[in-house]
Amino acid sequence: MTEERNSKTLPIALIGLIGAFLTTCGGIGSALVTSAVTVYQMERQQQQVALPASQSNQKLKVDTSSIFITRQEAADLDPASYYTNLERAFVLHRPLLGWEKMEEMTVREQLAEENIPCQTVCDQPVYRIRNGEPIEVESDRTTTINGHLIPDEILKLSETLYGPPPWKTPYYNQVIVNVFEKSEVEAFGMRTLPDMILFNMRFTAGRVNRIVARVNSHFAIIQLSSTYENIRADGQPATMTVDNWVLFSETDRAFYTVDIRYSPQSGQSIQVWDDLQTYIDQFRVIQ
Amino acid sequence: MNRTKWKQVSAGQLAVIGLIGTILTVCGGITGAVIGGFTTIYKVERQAQQFGIAAPDSNLPLTVDTYQIHISSSEAGKLDPTQFQVLTDLGVVTAQPASGWQDGGALLYQDLFLEEAVNLSPLILFSKWIEFSWNDQPVRQIRYTDPVMVQYLEGTTENGIPVDPTLLDTDTIAFYSQFTTLALSKELVKPVFTLYELALAWGGMHLGGVNELIANPDSPYVFEQVSWELKGVALDGRKTDLTLQRWALFAESSDRYYIVEVQFVPAPDQPKQVWDDLQAYLKAFRVIEDK
Numbered sequence: 001m002t003e004e005r006n007s008k009t010l011p012i013a014l015i016g017l018i019g020a021f022l023t024t025c026g027g028i029g030s031a032l033v034t035s036a037v038t039v040y041q042m043e044r045q046q047q048q049v050a051l052p053a054s055q056s057n058q059k060l061k062v063d064t065s066s067i068f069i070t071r072q073e074a075a076d077l078d079p080a081s082y083y084t085n086l087e088r089a090f091v092l093h094r095p096l097l098g099w100e101k102m103e104e105m106t107v108r109e110q111l112a113e114e115n116i117p118c119q120t121v122c123d124q125p126v127y128r129i130r131n132g133e134p135i136e137v138e139s140d141r142t143t144t145i146n147g148h149l150i151p152d153e154i155l156k157l158s159e160t161l162y163g164p165p166p167w168k169t170p171y172y173n174q175v176i177v178n179v180f181e182k183s184e185v186e187a188f189g190m191r192t193l194p195d196m197i198l199f200n201m202r203f204t205a206g207r208v209n210r211i212v213a214r215v216n217s218h219f220a221i222i223q224l225s226s227t228y229e230n231i232r233a234d235g236q237p238a239t240m241t242v243d244n245w246v247l248f249s250e251t252d253r254a255f256y257t258v259d260i261r262y263s264p265q266s267g268q269s270i271q272v273w274d275d276l277q278t279y280i281d282q283f284r285v286i287q
Numbered sequence: 288m289n290r291t292k293w294k295q296v297s298a299g300q301l302a303v304i305g306l307i308g309t310i311l312t313v314c315g316g317i318t319g320a321v322i323g324g325f326t327t328i329y330k331v332e333r334q335a336q337q338f339g340i341a342a343p344d345s346n347l348p349l350t351v352d353t354y355q356i357h358i359s360s361s362e363a364g365k366l367d368p369t370q371f372q373v374l375t376d377l378g379v380v381t382a383q384p385a386s387g388w389q390d391g392g393a394l395l396y397q398d399l400f401l402e403e404a405v406n407l408s409p410l411i412l413f414s415k416w417i418e419f420s421w422n423d424q425p426v427r428q429i430r431y432t433d434p435v436m437v438q439y440l441e442g443t444t445e446n447g448i449p450v451d452p453t454l455l456d457t458d459t460i461a462f463y464s465q466f467t468t469l470a471l472s473k474e475l476v477k478p479v480f481t482l483y484e485l486a487l488a489w490g491g492m493h494l495g496g497v498n499e500l501i502a503n504p505d506s507p508y509v510f511e512q513v514s515w516e517l518k519g520v521a522l523d524g525r526k527t528d529l530t531l532q533r534w535a536l537f538a539e540s541s542d543r544y545y546i547v548e549v550q551f552v553p554a555p556d557q558p559k560q561v562w563d564d565l566q567a568y569l570k571a572f573r574v575i576e577d578k
Binding site: 009010013014016017020021023024025027028030031032034035038147148189190191192193194195197198199201202207208209210211212213214215220222 | 297300301304305307308309311312314315316318319322323325326478481483484486487490491494495496497498499500501502503504509511
């Protein structure tokens with residue numbers, strides 16, 4: 001009777017041992033999985049940058065892990081959806097439904113649209129996609145930006161360029177890609193990516209909310225907001241906010257800026273915002 | 288007899304099996320804890336956001352831990368006064384000046400303009416935008432007492448721009464390694480600058496010589512490194528080139544912005560301690576903020 005009981009106890013103990021072994025493996029395994037997930041999460045969070053505008057819930061997200069692609073990857077992209085410029089080494093999503101066709105011009109031509117004479121980097125290329133009709137904004141000496149009067153030097157410049165106030169300026173929701181060949185812009189003090197950022201951000205006057213520029217990352221993102229008061233928009237007294245996100249990047253040969261400009265308007269489709277997010281999501285620099 | 292033996296053997300086996308089970312469970316627990324520990328260390332390291340920026344062509348990185356810039360006033364009060372000084376007028380903590388260094392005492396922004404025959408801090412260039420409005424903002428400056436005397440010659444260039452020595456009050460100027468802290472009232476500054484625009488403006492003063500601009504997503508600080516090149520100057524009567532290295536940290540509290548400017552002037556016979564001291568000043572820098 002006792003022998004029989006003992007002979008049953010041993011298999012039970014072995015089963016218990018297997019159970020303990022499985023528990024151990026399970027514990028270690030789940031610790032490893034949890035750890036791997038945490039590391040993955042941390043790494044992804046480090047790569048994904050979401051920058052909200054100052055008075056808005058809308059965050060423009062940029063996945064900085066995928067900004068750079070190879071020539072082969074670029075060549076494999078569907079040309080119906082993507083504009084791939086192998087010479088300038090970048091990829092931009094083609095205009096989405098409701099957007100104007102992409103315009104190619106030079107910095108000189110772009111500035112000439114606003115009567116501004118070009119002084120530096122005039123022949124560098126510009127690629128622009130705009131959405132629908134612009135908002136015609138009239139400003140004058142009483143107009144404020146982010147609660148402050150426009151600085152005198154800017155007022156004087158406006159008078160020189162456009163004559164006496166009111167000044168009319170069209171505002172578009174748009175994406176603009178600038179490519180600056182390093183060999184062309186070095187002479188103007190743009191030697192490094194930080195130089196490039198500083199050159200482009202000279203006249204921001206209280207508008208920069210955030211800069212993200214990580215160590216050795218070859219990119220930076222800047223978010224700016226401007227709230228204009230004492231203006232007329234499409235002929236009506238108005239207050240208007242314009243949000244900008246600017247992505248700066250570089251290769252050995254060139255600097256790139258992608259400028260997203262968005263002005264939320266009542267009655268405007270949320271699709272415009274989603275489309276801008278698509279343009280920045282799909283922008284690639286070919287390395 | 289056989290029955291007793293069987294009992295003994297099986298009891299021994301059962302005990303061994305139980306022991307193995309216990310060992311496995313203990314090992315599993317310890318391994319789990321080790322993995323968890325390493326993950327936590329990894330997380331902490333990532334969050335610490337400690338980075339060092341070396342000047343180009345140099346092995347000397349200046350390190351700043353942007354995760355630990357703030358300190359409460361009670362923590363500040365507990366710091367060893369032989370090592371740290373709590374500057375209540377600026378709302379910051381800095382290290383006590385090391386041997387060979389001098390604390391300039393409580394200064395104002397306007398004092399930065401008044402020195403003669405001395406290389407002035409680029410902070411004065413903000414006056415282009417703010418004119419005299421920052422004049423009463425507090426400044427603290429710790430300076431290495433032995434300057435590098437730089438003589439401007441015909442043909443000298445400063446960041447590529449020719450300097451005419453005949454237009455200077457004196458052709459020989461003292462360049463100091465120094466650690467300068469400027470505290471700015473947000474109320475005063477905000478119409479013109481955000482924290483990031485202070486950084487952009489300071490960097491813009493060094494356009495063409497900006498080597499690094501760092502702003503981590505979860506950290507509202509900016510750190511910049513720039514070079515300032517003097518070509519065709521004379522040191523101790525010998526014609527040479529000299530590159531100053533500057534770092535700037537831009538931080539904030541609820542009511543103030545801070546610009547911490549570190550200037551290192553390399554000289555052939557200068558002790559390495561000068562560099563180590565500058566690093567120690569930046570490492571000790573804290574903004575006092577009670578939440």
